[in-house]
Amino acid sequence: MLQKGNGDSWVSGENLPMLVGEKTNSAVLRTVSSLRADSLATEPGTLIGSEEALIARYGISRPTLRQAAGLVSQEQLVRVRRGVGGGYFAERPTFSAVAHTAAIFLQTRKTGLEDMLNAIGPIRVALVELAARNSSSPAREDLKDFLEQEQQRLREGLSYREFLRAERRFGDLIGEASGNTVLHLYLEILLQLISTIAPELDVFRGRPERVEETSKRRLKVVQAVLDSDPSIAAIEARRSAEQTVVWMRETVSNGSRAG
Numbered sequence: 001m002l003q004k005g006n007g008d009s010w011v012s013g014e015n016l017p018m019l020v021g022e023k024t025n026s027a028v029l030r031t032v033s034s035l036r037a038d039s040l041a042t043e044p045g046t047l048i049g050s051e052e053a054l055i056a057r058y059g060i061s062r063p064t065l066r067q068a069a070g071l072v073s074q075e076q077l078v079r080v081r082r083g084v085g086g087g088y089f090a091e092r093p094t095f096s097a098v099a100h101t102a103a104i105f106l107q108t109r110k111t112g113l114e115d116m117l118n119a120i121g122p123i124r125v126a127l128v129e130l131a132a133r134n135s136s137s138p139a140r141e142d143l144k145d146f147l148e149q150e151q152q153r154l155r156e157g158l159s160y161r162e163f164l165r166a167e168r169r170f171g172d173l174i175g176e177a178s179g180n181t182v183l184h185l186y187l188e189i190l191l192q193l194i195s196t197i198a199p200e201l202d203v204f205r206g207r208p209e210r211v212e213e214t215s216k217r218r219l220k221v222v223q224a225v226l227d228s229d230p231s232i233a234a235i236e237a238r239r240s241a242e243q244t245v246v247w248m249r250e251t252v253s254n255g256s257r258a259g
Helices: 026-040 051-058 062-074 095-108 113-133 139-156 160-178 181-194 208-226 230-258
Strands: 002-004 010-012 047-049 078-081 087-090
Touching: 026 047, 026 051, 026 062, 026 078, 026 087, 047 051, 051 062, 051 087, 062 078, 095 181, 113 160, 113 181, 113 208, 113 230, 139 160, 139 208, 160 181, 160 208, 208 230
Parallel strands: none
Antiparallel strands: 002 010, 047 087, 078 087
């Protein structure tokens, strides 16, 4: 059943996060819903209310409020500040924190490297197509700077660490330029998951020719986005993803023969 919170946001009392167990007090569950709704209706960093004010607003006890606040703070929607000028402040989850949690979940499901790469490919293709069509995105200026910086690094010789940093930066910029928060988050989750793979499965470590080829393809994607050419952007992104999967299979195969 849906319950309406104080902030005119509909929240589900039966679909709370897994961190809320079945034995959680019903008053705590109601307070979680209300506090979450009030946070979502408030600008981040803004005071939702003092502890005394919220106790009165929700008609609950201090322990109930604190227990509920502990749960909502784990959702990164509330920050509690004690002392003078303290109270309960609205917060918002960050991309990296949400992606980190999701990546851990996928790790527990023993998600394989090929599954990760096969998922990243279509997501990247969709993002670059959207980014190429979104000519009004402020991120396009950052993409221009990225293109110039990476062209210079390629001329000077791109290191493995620089390549990895550029890969993450490219994902962030394409995600922002696409305007699609859902796909951007999915990509961030997969990139965080890939960062946990064993060094011997890394298809780029110790392979400067692969780093260079992938970097050049990446810059072709960026240029196509800046040229507002979604077809070329998608083609280059797809080719890069397919090549990475081929390299991954070679790496796994060579590792199996060596073993």
